[in-house]
Amino acid sequence: MDFSSVSVLCLGDVMLDRFLYGSMERISPEAPVPVLLLDNRREMPGGAGNVANNITALGGHAVLIGLVGKDEAGGLLRSALARQTRVVDATVATTSRPTICKTRFIAANQQVVRADEESRLPLQATEAAALCAAIDATIEAVQAVVVSDYGKGVCGPQVLEHVFSAAKARNIPVFVDPKSSDYRLYCGATCITPNGKELAAASGMPVDTEALTEAAARKVMADAEADAILATRSEKGMMLVRRTGEVLSVPARAREVFDVSGAGDTVIATMALATGAGHSLEQAMRVANAAAGVVVAKLGTATADIQEVLHELDEQSGPDEMPHLLPLAAARAQVQRWQSRGLKVGFTNGCFDILHPGHVSLLAEARAACDRLIVALNTDDSISRLKGPERPVNTLDSRARVMAAVRYVDAVVAFAEDTPLEAITALMPDVLIKGADYKPEQVVGADVVIAAGGSLVLADLAQGHSTTATIGRIRRV
Numbered sequence: 476m477d478f479s480s481v482s483v484l485c486l487g488d489v490m491l492d493r494f495l496y497g498s499m500e501r502i503s504p505e506a507p508v509p510v511l512l513l514d515n516r517r518e519m520p521g522g523a524g525n526v527a528n529n530i531t532a533l534g535g536h537a538v539l540i541g542l543v544g545k546d547e548a549g550g551l552l553r554s555a556l557a558r559q560t561r562v563v564d565a566t567v568a569t570t571s572r573p574t575i576c577k578t579r580f581i582a583a584n585q586q587v588v589r590a591d592e593e594s595r596l597p598l599q600a601t602e603a604a605a606l607c608a609a610i611d612a613t614i615e616a617v618q619a620v621v622v623s624d625y626g627k628g629v630c631g632p633q634v635l636e637h638v639f640s641a642a643k644a645r646n647i648p649v650f651v652d653p654k655s656s657d658y659r660l661y662c663g664a665t666c667i668t669p670n671g672k673e674l675a676a677a678s679g680m681p682v683d684t685e686a687l688t689e690a691a692a693r694k695v696m697a698d699a700e701a702d703a704i705l706a707t708r709s710e711k712g713m714m715l716v717r718r719t720g721e722v723l724s725v726p727a728r729a730r731e732v733f734d735v736s737g738a739g740d741t742v743i744a745t746m747a748l749a750t751g752a753g754h755s756l757e758q759a760m761r762v763a764n765a766a767a768g769v770v771v772a773k774l775g776t777a778t779a780d781i782q783e784v785l786h787e788l789d790e791q792s793g794p795d796e797m798p799h800l801l802p803l804a805a806a807r808a809q810v811q812r813w814q815s816r817g818l819k820v821g822f823t824n825g826c827f828d829i830l831h832p833g834h835v836s837l838l839a840e841a842r843a844a845c846d847r848l849i850v851a852l853n854t855d856d857s858i859s860r861l862k863g864p865e866r867p868v869n870t871l872d873s874r875a876r877v878m879a880a881v882r883y884v885d886a887v888v889a890f891a892e893d894t895p896l897e898a899i900t901a902l903m904p905d906v907l908i909k910g911a912d913y914k915p916e917q918v919v920g921a922d923v924v925i926a927a928g929g930s931l932v933l934a935d936l937a938q939g940h941s942t943t944a945t946i947g948r949i950r951r952v
Contacts, residue, residue: 477808478534478749481535481752482537485524485540487541487622488628489566490520490625492525495513496517497513523623527562527744531561540566542606543567543574549573569599578591597631606637614638639661652743656676665702667701674706678694691706707742723757725761725764800871800872821905822908823908824890825850826867838850850888895919899923903927903929904929
């Protein structure tokens with residue numbers, strides 16, 4: 476899973492998150508409140524800025540647009556943004572309002588109190604014009620847009636209409652983290668990501684069960700003319716409700732929760748990145764669910780890096796959650812994680828059009844030669860070129876589902892070329908396995924693997940089994 480080529484425009488209420496850490500030693504003689512002895516402080520971009528933080532932590536690039544006051548907090552915020560090499564600071568300076576600042580006092584890993592500094596002034600015409608100009612100057616270079624509405628003024632009707640129109644003209648998906656309960660403001664969104672409380676308020680409906688959540692989501696989805704609603708349901712996980720297609724729910728993994736600050740930012744950042752990288756909304760939701768699970772186990776407005784998310788996906792995945800066919804980039808990341816743990820990764824390939832005992836024997840011997848086994852399947856077009864127009868009998872999706880269910884197989888990928896050389900080079904396994912009917916010099920990729928310190932295994936084949944013979948017998952019946 477590689478997000479390094481994805482840029483996301485983050486539009487919304489930018490703020491400075493300030494954390495003051497200390498210890499509570501006594502109660503104040505002036506009032507019945509604890510006295511906090513401060514010993515550390517930390518400052519970072521918050522609000523829409525935290526969305527940008529999450530995007531860069533996951534390996535992507537962010538363009539940040541919002542309002543920043545000409546004050547001390549604004550200077551600290553811009554300095555923090557300048558230190559982030561993958562964030563483009565496209566924020567707009569304003570003299571009409573101060574920089575939004577949230578100061579959290581923390582002792583013994585718990586928030587004691589939070590102090591907010593902000594203005595309730597409506598968005599000014601000059602501010603709106605400057606924000607729209609910043610959108611126009613940057614939107615051409617992004618693959619997704621996040622609207623992070625904290626209700627602090629930036630996401631006024633004029634700015635929202637402008638960004639939705641600009642994104643639609645360029646076929647760029649727009650994800651909205653809503654604050655307003657009037658979802659007509661977000662008309663044309665690709666996906667809106669309310670939590671349970673926000674969904675209930677916007678729909679005026681209960682959300683206690685999955686059926687009720689779906690009904691509420693469909694109501695607000697119609698109001699917003701959106702393509703999908705992703706309802707985040709705390710310990711109940713997430714539910715994706717699309718205008719067309721089945722409803723999909725994923726559970727949250729049980730864990731000790733330290734702080735939910737910024738979890739919504741993590742979810743929407745991950746959704747935008749994954750979709751911008753070409754993944755479906757369903758795939759993006761699973762990644763976002765894992766990312767949220769990482770950040771709630773951390774204190775403060777936290778982010779998750781891509782390795783933490785991939786590890787969490789491993790921990791969360793069961794037989795039904797694990798994708799049966801991995802994109803090559805995701806498989807490469809998986810191989811690297813296995814190898815970093817000292818595991819030996821094996822690779823074999825084939826059409827596997829109709830799985831028979833000969834195949835199972837080969838897979839068993841292949842798995843015995845390694846700790847984790849990846850099977851690469853020819854795509855349908857590749858098989859037709861090799862075997863003729865009547866093949867394959869089973870589609871790639873069907874073959875991948877069957878192969879992923881075989882207990883010897885740990886991951887399945889596909890390759891469209893006539894040979895798997897590109898996949899082998901990308902994955903760089905430790906062991907390459909082919910049938911003993913091949914000679915070493917005939918095995919594609921063997922030289923690459925061996926040159927990198929790996930090995931070649933020629934597995935014995937169970938006699939009397941072949942896909943062609945099996946198809947012939949079926950046709951004679």
